[in-house]
Amino acid sequence: MAKVLMKGNEAIGEAAIRAGCLNYFGYPITPQSEIAEYLSRRMPEVNGMFLQAESEVAASYMIFGASAAGERVFTTSSSPGISLMSEAISYCAAAQCPAVFVNIMRGGPGLGGILPSQGDYFQATKGGGHGDYHLLVMAPNSVQEAVEMVMKAFPLAEKYRNPVIILGDGLIGQMMEPVEFPDHLVSTPSDKSSWATSGMATRKSTQRNLVRSLFLVGNSLEDNNRCLKAKYDQMKKEEIQCADYNIDTDYEALIVSYGTMSRVCRTAIDILKKEGIEVGMIRPQTLFPYPDAIVQKAAWKPSCRVVTSMELSMGQMVEDVERVVQGRRPVTWFGIAGGIVPAPEEIVDEMKRVLHAHQS
Numbered sequence: 552m553a554k555v556l557m558k559g560n561e562a563i564g565e566a567a568i569r570a571g572c573l574n575y576f577g578y579p580i581t582p583q584s585e586i587a588e589y590l591s592r593r594m595p596e597v598n599g600m601f602l603q604a605e606s607e608v609a610a611s612y613m614i615f616g617a618s619a620a621g622e623r624v625f626t627t628s629s630s631p632g633i634s635l636m637s638e639a640i641s642y643c644a645a646a647q648c649p650a651v652f653v654n655i656m657r658g659g660p661g662l663g664g665i666l667p668s669q670g671d672y673f674q675a676t677k678g679g680g681h682g683d684y685h686l687l688v689m690a691p692n693s694v695q696e697a698v699e700m701v702m703k704a705f706p707l708a709e710k711y712r713n714p715v716i717i718l719g720d721g722l723i724g725q726m727m728e729p730v731e732f733p734d735h736l737v738s739t740p741s742d743k744s745s746w747a748t749s750g751m752a753t754r755k756s757t758q759r760n761l762v763r764s765l766f767l768v769g770n771s772l773e774d775n776n777r778c779l780k781a782k783y784d785q786m787k788k789e790e791i792q793c794a795d796y797n798i799d800t801d802y803e804a805l806i807v808s809y810g811t812m813s814r815v816c817r818t819a820i821d822i823l824k825k826e827g828i829e830v831g832m833i834r835p836q837t838l839f840p841y842p843d844a845i846v847q848k849a850a851w852k853p854s855c856r857v858v859t860s861m862e863l864s865m866g867q868m869v870e871d872v873e874r875v876v877q878g879r880r881p882v883t884w885f886g887i888a889g890g891i892v893p894a895p896e897e898i899v900d901e902m903k904r905v906l907h908a909h910q911s
Contacts, residue, residue, distance in 0.1 A: 695731065
């Protein structure tokens with residue numbers, strides 16, 4: 552595999568093609584519009600389907616329809632666009648239709664701005680749309696990791712017959728980094744004949760497949776929700792992914808951070824280490840399911856005095872950190888919103904302040 556220098560957005564589009572996805576429906580919105588632009592050229596080259604819808608709402612229901620027909624399909628958007636897609640995402644989850652959504656987050660709330668943010672954590676991990684459902688949420692911190700997560704997302708969506716969302720930020724989409732792609736497709740679409748509305752010509756059954764999210768008879772809605780919950784529980788057992796840094800030391804403080812912010816934190820940890828201050832970090836790569844046990848174990852280490860959630864938001868992931876730490880350690884939050892990415896020195900100053908405030 553040879554490395555190639557690519558912009559994050561373009562690499563995401565190429566990764567989807569190499570994962571066997573030849574269907575893209577979307578609508579341009581900064582800072583992810585280059586994905587659609589790239590695929591408008593690439594999809595015809597691989598006999599794929601590219602269609603720019605009239606809105607994010609329209610694109611999301613095209614996704615629902617194509618998925619229900621058994622096609623491997625995905626779309627990309629940014630924060631306000633994902634909000635418009637949330638109804639269809641809920642429908643996909645309820646009807647158990649696999650699909651991949653990519654959110655290159657921008658600042659908010661409202662129209663906000665086009666610079667990087669992590670303000671959509673609640674939207675992605677706590678549902679976003681209506682009803683009891685979850686997405687499998689993956690959070691890259693580099694262009695290479697974004698490529699790898701996109702390629703993993705399609706088989707995971709099909710494994711669970713559930714939408715998967717890649718939660719990046721504007722910087723991931725806009726930066727250029729060397730990336731590697733496999734020389735061949737890493738996966739092929741699974742057999743969907745048992746559920747997809749693709750007709751009965753290839754099936755021996757005479758019963759039509761029906762994809763639906765409306766359940767009006769008896770306890771059928773309750774049964775469907777319990778079926779969905781069983782899948783989410785299985786995700787919690789099998790799909791948790793995270794990385795760590797400097798946790799093999801007797802660190803005094805633990806940082807929990809993801810995405811671009813975690814890269815800044817890693818540099819800050821190196822600076823602190825040179826000053827004789829040990830700080831560890833847990834970086835969730837899946838935000839749902841969240842790495843509860845891993846964060847908890849790291850936070851409860853005897854040498855650790857305080858845990859800090861570092862985010863490009865006004866405090867969202869910190870609620871999950873507080874939940875898993877269970878009051879055994881003080882939990883603090885440091886965040887910057889509005890598209891500003893802090894310098895490592897700001898993280899250094901914050902950790903010194905936190906450690907001073909929580910001296911043993």
